[in-house]
Amino acid sequence: MxxxxxxxxxxxxxxxxxxxxxxxxxxxxxxxxxxxxxxxxxxxxxxxxxxxxxxxxxxxxxxxxxxxxxxxxxxxxxxxxxxxxxxxxxxxxxxxxxxxxxxxxxxxxxxxxxxxxxxxxxxxxxxxxxxxxxxxxxxxxxxxxxxxxxxxxxxxxxxxxxxxxxxxxxxxxxxxxxxxxxxxxxxxxxxxxxxxxxGRGEQAAGAHKHLVLRIRDHIDRNLGDPALTPQTVAAAHHISVRYLHRLFEGEGITVARLIQQRRLHECARELGRPDAPTRTVSAVAQRWGFANPAHFSRVFRAAYGRSPREWVRAGSFT
CATH class of the missing domain: 2.60.120.10 (Jelly Rolls)
Structure with a gap:
């Protein structure tokens, strides 16, 4: 002491x-x-x-x-x-x-x-x-x-x-x-x-489920913010990052991975639209929170098997 x-x-x-x-x-x-x-x-x-x-x-x-x-x-x-x-x-x-x-x-x-x-x-x-x-x-x-x-x-x-x-x-x-x-x-x-x-049974489980749904909604509403991270998500809900990760242990995905997955989904959706050639890939990436175009291209290809430009040409979003 x-x-x-x-x-x-x-x-x-x-x-x-x-x-x-x-x-x-x-x-x-x-x-x-x-x-x-x-x-x-x-x-x-x-x-x-x-x-x-x-x-x-x-x-x-x-x-x-x-x-x-x-x-x-x-x-x-x-x-x-x-x-x-x-x-x-x-x-x-x-x-x-x-x-x-x-x-x-x-x-x-x-x-x-x-x-x-x-x-x-x-x-x-x-x-x-x-x-x-x-x-x-x-x-x-x-x-x-x-x-x-x-x-x-x-x-x-x-x-x-x-x-x-x-x-x-x-x-x-x-x-x-x-x-x-x-x-x-x-x-x-x-x-x-x-x-x-x-020990409170369904009441406690229901409260945790409700909190997870609130967190998912918060992520969807803030995908365009490049500062969106597990740290900022936890702070917005007045919980620790450790507790945030514990909440998502039963979700089959980490919070960081969920943020990236949702951003990629929105980018793929927008780049797959018929009017996608009128937009630049970097502009779409930035709109959904990807600040680094090279990083975006790498993670997009890893997720969808094609580069963002190939995706645009194929009109591949389903």
Whole structure:
């Protein structure tokens, strides 16, 4: 861990304020109320891992709260996963009350008010992920935030094991390795979310199918934009590229290939019309998003077995 913050050497009268600032630095701004009358003790180790922040916390009983005032004054768009490694916790968010025991996961959203109550000395491991990195639909995230998940439930066991090992001692590694580890955490979390939303049966499947149809329609409406890529498609639908690719795993085609296929189809249709000789091949290619004429000719021949000019002469579109 890169940073260790502890109340050990802080005067008793200043411990609570110090601890509140420590948690706000490592996690997000919040209030802290201690339980009990004796001196308070707390320790937090925190470090960055790619686009994640991972923290290990050990402390005396307390209640932490993120209020609307905190959200207004210090917006923080994160999804947080906590692994309860000792003691118990109660998470309250969106009207849900979720109790977590040792080994359980809690998931919450820092853009909405929440509280975490620890009634006894505890330790927890928290991973904070930017929402843009998670890239899951809001309706899916809402099904898991404000909840506790038992480590005995399906995919959660693997995620708990991985997060506990990772947050106990963040490895010293290169930025590229750290980025891959962070992506691995996000992938594991996304898989857990999908596992739990699939439990909704046809409702979840229908939502995914609807999203795929929206994405296909978006691609068709923007074929002429040479900047149309999986990255821009994902951004337009507020999901990650990783999640976009996962959506299309059952479609039998990648998003990049679909964009090229639809562009080629429209070019072939236009070049095969009776009045096609009045248009230049490069103008048609550019109209449908191909910025490089030589590249267009290569991929057209690969798809249709003829060059664009041969296609025009043959009037071949069917």
């Amino acid at each position: 890169n940073l260790v913050l502890t109340t050990a050497s802080v005067p008793d009268g200043e411990k609570l304020a110090y601890w509140r600032d420590a948690l706000s630095t490592a996690l997000v701004p919040m209030t802290v109320a201690t339980r009990g009358d004796g001196p308070f003790s707390g320790r937090i180790s925190t470090a960055r891992l790619g686009h994640l922040r991972v923290s290990a916390i050990e402390a005396d009983p307390q209640r932490t709260s993120r209020t609307p005032r905190h959200i207004a004054q210090a917006p923080a768009d994160y999804i947080a996963i906590g692994v309860q490694t000792a003691g118990t916790a109660t998470l309250v968010q969106d009207g849900r009350h979720a109790g977590a025991s040792e080994g359980d996961l809690v998931v919450y959203d820092t853009t909405r008010p929440y509280s975490l109550d620890y009634p006894e000395p505890f330790s927890t491991r928290i991973v904070r992920m930017p929402r843009r990195a998670v890239g899951l639909p809001e309706e899916d995230l809402r099904r898991v935030t404000g909840t506790a998940i038992s480590a005995t439930e399906g995919f959660a066991a693997l995620l708990v094991s991985f997060l506990t090992a990772l947050t106990t001692s963040v490895p010293a590694c290169s930025p590229s390795v750290a980025a891959r580890l962070a992506d691995g955490v996000v992938d594991l979390f996304a898989t857990l979310v999908e596992e739990r939303t699939r």
